[in-house]
Amino acid sequence: MDKRQHTKVTEGKRTPGSVLEAIGHLHRLSSLIASDQLDEALSAAVEIPVQCLGICATALLMPSRNSDRRRLVTSRNLPSDLRTDIVTLRDDGLIGWVLKNNAPRAIDDLTTDGSSPYLRYGLRSAVCAPVECGGETPGAMLCVSRYPTAFAVWEVELVALLANQVSAIVRRQESTPASDALPSPGAPEKSDDADDIVSRVLEEALAAVKADGGSIMAKRGNHLRIIASRGLRDDVPQSANLSDGTIAAWVATNGKPLMLNGRVQDDRFSSAEERPEIVSAISVPLRNSRNLVGVLNVHSTRPWHTYTNRELGILGRIAGRVALGIEYARLFEQSRLQMRHLRSLYRVARAITSTLDLGDITEMITQYLREHMSADVCALLMYDRAYDVVRLARGHSSLGGPDDQYLQLTRPAVSAARRSKRPVEYHDLLQSPEYAGVEAVRRLGLRSGVVAALSVRGNITGFVAAFRRKPHGFERQAVKVLPGLAELAAIALENARLYQRQADIAHMTRKSLMPLSPQEIPGFDIGCKYAPAYQVGGDFYDIVRLPDGKFGIAIADVAGKDTKAAAHIGMCRHSLRAVADEIRSPAALIQKMNRLVCEQTEPDSFISMIYAVLDPTSRRLAYCSAGHEPALVYRHRSRRVDERSTHGLLLGILPRETYRERRASIQVGDIIALYTDGLVDALATREMPGVERLKSLLIEYHALPMQQIADLLHDQASAQSDRSPDDIALILLKAL
Amino acid sequence: MEVVVTLNTRLVDGTPVIDVDGELDHAGLPEFRSEVSNLIEQGHRNLVVDMSDTHFMDSGGLSGIVYVMKRLAVLKGGVTLAGCSERIFRKLEVSGLTQVSDTLRFAPSVEQALRELRKAS
Numbered sequence: 001m002d003k004r005q006h007t008k009v010t011e012g013k014r015t016p017g018s019v020l021e022a023i024g025h026l027h028r029l030s031s032l033i034a035s036d037q038l039d040e041a042l043s044a045a046v047e048i049p050v051q052c053l054g055i056c057a058t059a060l061l062m063p064s065r066n067s068d069r070r071r072l073v074t075s076r077n078l079p080s081d082l083r084t085d086i087v088t089l090r091d092d093g094l095i096g097w098v099l100k101n102n103a104p105r106a107i108d109d110l111t112t113d114g115s116s117p118y119l120r121y122g123l124r125s126a127v128c129a130p131v132e133c134g135g136e137t138p139g140a141m142l143c144v145s146r147y148p149t150a151f152a153v154w155e156v157e158l159v160a161l162l163a164n165q166v167s168a169i170v171r172r173q174e175s176t177p178a179s180d181a182l183p184s185p186g187a188p189e190k191s192d193d194a195d196d197i198v199s200r201v202l203e204e205a206l207a208a209v210k211a212d213g214g215s216i217m218a219k220r221g222n223h224l225r226i227i228a229s230r231g232l233r234d235d236v237p238q239s240a241n242l243s244d245g246t247i248a249a250w251v252a253t254n255g256k257p258l259m260l261n262g263r264v265q266d267d268r269f270s271s272a273e274e275r276p277e278i279v280s281a282i283s284v285p286l287r288n289s290r291n292l293v294g295v296l297n298v299h300s301t302r303p304w305h306t307y308t309n310r311e312l313g314i315l316g317r318i319a320g321r322v323a324l325g326i327e328y329a330r331l332f333e334q335s336r337l338q339m340r341h342l343r344s345l346y347r348v349a350r351a352i353t354s355t356l357d358l359g360d361i362t363e364m365i366t367q368y369l370r371e372h373m374s375a376d377v378c379a380l381l382m383y384d385r386a387y388d389v390v391r392l393a394r395g396h397s398s399l400g401g402p403d404d405q406y407l408q409l410t411r412p413a414v415s416a417a418r419r420s421k422r423p424v425e426y427h428d429l430l431q432s433p434e435y436a437g438v439e440a441v442r443r444l445g446l447r448s449g450v451v452a453a454l455s456v457r458g459n460i461t462g463f464v465a466a467f468r469r470k471p472h473g474f475e476r477q478a479v480k481v482l483p484g485l486a487e488l489a490a491i492a493l494e495n496a497r498l499y500q501r502q503a504d505i506a507h508m509t510r511k512s513l514m515p516l517s518p519q520e521i522p523g524f525d526i527g528c529k530y531a532p533a534y535q536v537g538g539d540f541y542d543i544v545r546l547p548d549g550k551f552g553i554a555i556a557d558v559a560g561k562d563t564k565a566a567a568h569i570g571m572c573r574h575s576l577r578a579v580a581d582e583i584r585s586p587a588a589l590i591q592k593m594n595r596l597v598c599e600q601t602e603p604d605s606f607i608s609m610i611y612a613v614l615d616p617t618s619r620r621l622a623y624c625s626a627g628h629e630p631a632l633v634y635r636h637r638s639r640r641v642d643e644r645s646t647h648g649l650l651l652g653i654l655p656r657e658t659y660r661e662r663r664a665s666i667q668v669g670d671i672i673a674l675y676t677d678g679l680v681d682a683l684a685t686r687e688m689p690g691v692e693r694l695k696s697l698l699i700e701y702h703a704l705p706m707q708q709i710a711d712l713l714h715d716q717a718s719a720q721s722d723r724s725p726d727d728i729a730l731i732l733l734k735a736l
Numbered sequence: 737m738e739v740v741v742t743l744n745t746r747l748v749d750g751t752p753v754i755d756v757d758g759e760l761d762h763a764g765l766p767e768f769r770s771e772v773s774n775l776i777e778q779g780h781r782n783l784v785v786d787m788s789d790t791h792f793m794d795s796g797g798l799s800g801i802v803y804v805m806k807r808l809a810v811l812k813g814g815v816t817l818a819g820c821s822e823r824i825f826r827k828l829e830v831s832g833l834t835q836v837s838d839t840l841r842f843a844p845s846v847e848q849a850l851r852e853l854r855k856a857s
Contacts, residue, residue, distance in 0.1 A: 538795070557795055558795075559795040559796065559798065559799045603806055604799060604802050604803045604806060605799075606798070606799070606802060608795070608830075608831065626832070627830065627831040627832045627833075628830065629830055630830070645830075647829075647830075647832060647835070648832055649831070649832035649833070649835065649836060650798075650802075650831050650832055650833070653802060653833075653836065654836070677794065677795070677827070681792075681794065684823070689822075689823060689826070
C-alpha cells in the first residue's frame with residue numbers, strides 16, 4: 001500500500017541568501033569543529049542551508065560500509081516519505097550525478113526533467129555537493145526546496161564548502177574508536193596538523209617491521225610525492241613521475257607489492273636509484289577500496305638482513321589503515337585550509353560591510369587578494385554599463401609597473417568570466433592562448449591567474465583579478481571562497497557607489513543652488529537664508545539680473561527629498577535662468593516652467609514656485625505664483641502685512657494650465673518676503689498658523705537689517721519646530 | 737526616516753475609506769501610494785480619505801494627493817478628503833489643487849462624504 005503523501009507543488013519564492021550571514025555561520029561552524037564539538041557542528045552544518053539560503057530541507061548521506069545502500073546520517077526538515085526513500089533513490093539525476101562526477105550540482109527547476117523523482121515529494125529545486133570520505137564513494141549533502149529557484153554561484157559553493165566541513169566532522173567522529181582494540185592510525189589529536197598525522201602513521205609502520213627508514217608517498221595525478229619520511233638521504237628526490245622506472249613507480253603503476261633483498265638486477269624497473277646503504281626493502285601500494293592513493297616504502301640498512309613474507313604480510317595488513325590515515329590527513333588539511341580561508345573571508349566581510357567609503361572598500365579587497373591569495377599582482381576593476389567599458393578602481397603590484405597593466409592583464413579573461421559566472425583560473429598563463437600577446441605577463445613573470453566577475457542582481461558590475469609568478473599558484477580552497485568574496489564586494493561597492501552618487505549630487509546640487517554671488521539690487525537691502533534639512537535639499541531660490549536692469553526673483557519648493565528631486569531642482573534653476581532672460585512676464589515664465597516640469601519630470605512630480613520681476617527704479621513688482629505660499633509685503637506706512645498671491649496651480653500637474661500675474665507698488669520702508677512652507681510650518685503653533693506668526697515677526701523686526709531678520713526667523717523656526725525639519729528658504733527685500 | 741503614519745482602510749457600503757492617522761508626508765508616501773494602487777487594482781474608482789486624524793501634511797503628502805487624483809482622473813473617478821483640518825485645507829488651497837477639477841472633493845466628515853457619493857451615483 002502506498003502510504004506516501006503526495007504534497008502539492010507550491011508556487012512561491014525562496015528567500016535568497018545573504019552572503020554575509022552565511023559567512024558568519026560558517027565562521028561559527030569552524031569554531032565548533034576546532035573546539036571538537038562535533039555533534040553540534042554536524043547539527044549546525046545541516047541547519048545552515050535552511051537558515052541562510054531559504055532551503056526547505058537538508059539531508060546528509062554517507063556510503064554504507066557493508067552494503068550498497070546509503071546511510072542517512074542526519075537531516076533537517078526532511079519530509080517523512082522522502083526520508084524513507086532517500087537511501088535507495090536511484091536515477092535521481094542529482095545525487096547519482098554528483099557522486100559520479102565528484103562535483104557539486106544545482107538544479108534550478110526540477111520540472112525541466114519530468115521524470116525527476118523529487119517532484120513526487122513536492123520539491124522544485126535542489127543543490128547537492130559531494131562529501132569526501134577518503135577515496136571511496138563520496139557521501140552527499142543534499143539541499144532541497146519547494147520553490148523553483150535560481151541558485152547563485154556563491155550559494156552552490158557554500159553548499160560545497162559545507163559538504164567539505166561535514167566530511168572533516170564525520171571522519172573525526174568515525175576515527176574515535178568504539179569497538180576497535182587497536183587505535184586507528186591517523187586519528188588526530190587536537191594540535192595535530194596533517195604532517196603530524198602522516199608522520200605518526202609512518203612511525204607505526206616502521207616499528208611494525210623494525211625498519212631503519214622509509215617513506216610514505218602520496219599519489220597526485222601522475223606523480224608520487226613524499227609526504228613523510230625517516231632515514232632518507234638528503235639527495236633522495238621528493239617526487240617521482242610514475243614513468244620514472246623507480247621501484248615506487250612500479251608498485252604504484254602495477255598495484256602490487258615488491259620485496260627486495262640484496263641488490264638485484266630486475267628489468268621490471270631500473271635501478272636508477274643507487275642506494276647502496278639499503279640492504280632490504282619492501283614497497284606496498286596503499287589503496288582505499290577503489291583507488292590507489294600512494295606507496296609505503298620501508299627499508300633496512302642492517303647487513304645481511306632480509307625481509308620475509310612475514311613482514312610483507314604485516315605491511316599488507318596495515319596498508320589499508322595507513323591509506324586511510326593519509327587520506328584523512330589530506331581531508332583534514334583541506335578543511336583546515338578552508339577554515340582559514342573562511343575566517344579571512346569573514347574578517348574581510350565584516351570590514352567591507354561596515355563602511356560606505358569607496359576608497360576603503362577597494363583597498364580592503366585588493367589587500368585580501370594580496371594577503372590571502374598571495375597575489376603578486378591584483379586588481380579591482382569596475383564595469384561601466386553605460387559605456388560598456390571596464391575601468392581600473394584599484395590595482396596593486398609588488399613588482400611595480402604602470403597602471404594600464406592591470407587592464408591589460410584582466411582583459412583577456414573578461415569575456416570568459418562574464419560567461420561562466422564562476423572564477424576563471426589560468427594555471428599557466430604561458431600556455432593560455434588568450435594571454436599570448438600580453439606584454440605584462442612576460443615583463444612581470446606572471447604564471448597563474450584567477451579572474452572573477454562581480455555581479456549585482458544578475459548584472460556584471462566589475463571584476464577582481466589576481467596573478468602570481470608561480471604556475472598553479474592559487475590554492476583550490478582559496479579559489480573556492482572567491483565567489484563569496486565577489487558577492488560581498490559587489491554589494492558593498494554598489495552601496496558605496498550609490499551613497500557616493502547621492503553625496504555627489506547633493507554636493508553638486510547645493511553648489512548649483514547657491515546664487516553664484518550674493519546679488520545686490522540697487523536701492524534694496526536683501527537678506528537670504530537657505531537651510532536644507534538633509535544632505536539633498538528640496539527648495540531653491542534665485543535672484544537673476546535681467547538685461548533691462550530689472551531683477552527676477554524666484555523661490556521654489558521641489559517635492560521630494562531624494563536625488564530625483566535634486567535633479568529637478570537643477571533642471572529648474574537652469575531653465576529658469578535661461579528663460580528669464582527672454583521672458584519678462586512672470587506669468588509667461590511660470591507657464592513655460594510649468595510645461596517644462598510636466599515634460600521633463602514624472603507625472604506625480606511637482607514644484608511650487610513664486611516668480612517676481614522687480615524694477616528697482618520704479619519699485620514696481622510683477623509676480624505670479626504657482627501653488628506656492630503667498631508673498632508677504634510689510635507696509636511700512638500702515639505697519640501691516642499684506643498677502644500677495646495669484647493662486648495658480650502647482651507646476652507639473654496640468655501642462656496647458658494658464659497663469660495670471662499681478663502687480664504691486666513698493667514704497668520706501670516696505671519689505672517683500674518670499675519663503676517656502678518649511679518656514680511657516682515650523683513657526684506654526686497650536687493657536688496661531690505659521691503665516692500669522694511670520695507676519696507678526698516681520699512687524700516686530702522690521703527695522704533690523706534684512707540679513708539679520710532672515711537669521712532670526714531661521715533661528716526661531718529651528719528652535720520651535722518639534723517635528724523633523726523641513727527645508728527653509730527665505731528672501732527678504734526692503735526698499736530703501 | 738521614521739514613519740509616523742498609520743493607514744487603515746475599511747470598506748463602507750463598498751467604498752474604501754482610508755484612515756490617515758498621523759502625518760501625511762514623505763516618509764509615509766510609499767505606503768499611501770501602494771494602498772491607493774491596490775484599491776484601484778481591486779476596481780474602486782471612488783475613494784474617501786479620512787483626514788480627521790491627520791495633523792500634518794507637507795509636500796510629500798501633497799504628492800500623495802496628486803498621485804491619487806491623477807490615477808482616479810483617468811478612470812473618471814474621484815477622491816474625497818473628509819474632515820481636513822484648517823491648516824491642511826489651506827495648504828491644499830495654496831497648492832491650487834482645490835480648483836483643478838471635480839476629482840478632488842471635500843467633506844466635513846466621512847459620513848457626509850459617503851452621502852455625497854451615494855447621491856452622485
